[in-house]
Amino acid sequence: MDNQTVVAPHIEDNVPIPENAKKALPDLSPQEELEARTNTIKMLADIQDEAIEPSKENMKEAEVLAEEMMANPELKPDFGNYPNETIAFLAGMVAQTSHMVAKDLADIKLTVLNGLLQEAYSAKSSRERITALKAVGEIDGVDAFKKKTEITHINQSGEELEKELMKTINELKGKVVRTTEIIDVEDVEVDDD
Numbered sequence: 001m002d003n004q005t006v007v008a009p010h011i012e013d014n015v016p017i018p019e020n021a022k023k024a025l026p027d028l029s030p031q032e033e034l035e036a037r038t039n040t041i042k043m044l045a046d047i048q049d050e051a052i053e054p055s056k057e058n059m060k061e062a063e064v065l066a067e068e069m070m071a072n073p074e075l076k077p078d079f080g081n082y083p084n085e086t087i088a089f090l091a092g093m094v095a096q097t098s099h100m101v102a103k104d105l106a107d108i109k110l111t112v113l114n115g116l117l118q119e120a121y122s123a124k125s126s127r128e129r130i131t132a133l134k135a136v137g138e139i140d141g142v143d144a145f146k147k148k149t150e151i152t153h154i155n156q157s158g159e160e161l162e163k164e165l166m167k168t169i170n171e172l173k174g175k176v177v178r179t180t181e182i183i184d185v186e187d188v189e190v191d192d193d
Contacts, residue, residue, distance in 0.1 A: 030069060030076055031094070038091035041084045054085035062090035066097075113139055 018024040028036065045052050054062070061082065069075055079087055113136065120132035137144030156164070 033079060034087070034091055034094060037079050037087050041088055045084075052085055052088045054089040058083060058085040059089050061086045062093060065090055066093050109139070109141075113142075 041052065065077060065082070065086070069077065082090075116132050116136045116139075120129050120136065123129040123132060134145075136142060
C-alpha cells in the first residue's frame with residue numbers, strides 16, 4: 001500500500017548550487033535588506049497570527065543600531081544577529097525618519113519659494129527683482145528656464161520614408177537654386193526723380 005508520489009524539481013546541468021542561503025541572495029544595501037527582513041517578519045507574524053511587540057531592550061538596541069547606521073552610512077550591519085522585534089522596531093524608525101526628512105525638505109522648498117517671491121515683490125530695484133525672480137524660476141518644479149525637447153516617433157515603411165526624403169530634397173534643391181540667382185546690376189534701371 002505504498003501509493004506515495006515523489007515530486008522532485010528539475011535541476012539543470014552545470015548550474016552551481018550555492019553553499020548556503022546567504023550566498024544565494026543578491027547583494028543588498030542595508031535599507032533593502034532591512035526592508036526584505038521586515039516584510040518577511042511581518043508576513044510570518046501575520047501567518048501565525050502573532051503580534052510583534054518589541055521590549056524596551058529591543059527598542060534601545062534598535063536605537064543604538066540606527067545611530068550607528070546614521071553615523072556611518074557605509075556600515076552594513078549583520079541584521080541576522082538581532083531578534084525580529086528589534087528589526088521590526090528599527091524598520092519603523094527608518095520609515096518614520098525618511099517620511100520626516102521628505103516632509104521637511106518639501107517644507108524647506110516651500111519656505112525658500114515663498115521667501116524669494118516676497119523678495120521679488122518688495123525689491124526696490126528692477127535688478128533685485130530680476131535676481132529674485134530668476135532664483136524662483138530655477139527652483140525644481142517651477143523650471144521656468146528649462147529647455148524642453150519634444151521628440152515625435154513616426155513609424156513609416158522604407159518606401160514611405162524614401163518618398164518623403166526625396167520630396168524634402170527636391171524642395172531644398174528648388175530653394176538653393178532660387179537663392180543663388182545672380183542679378184546683373186547693370187541691367188537694372190534706376191529713376192532719379
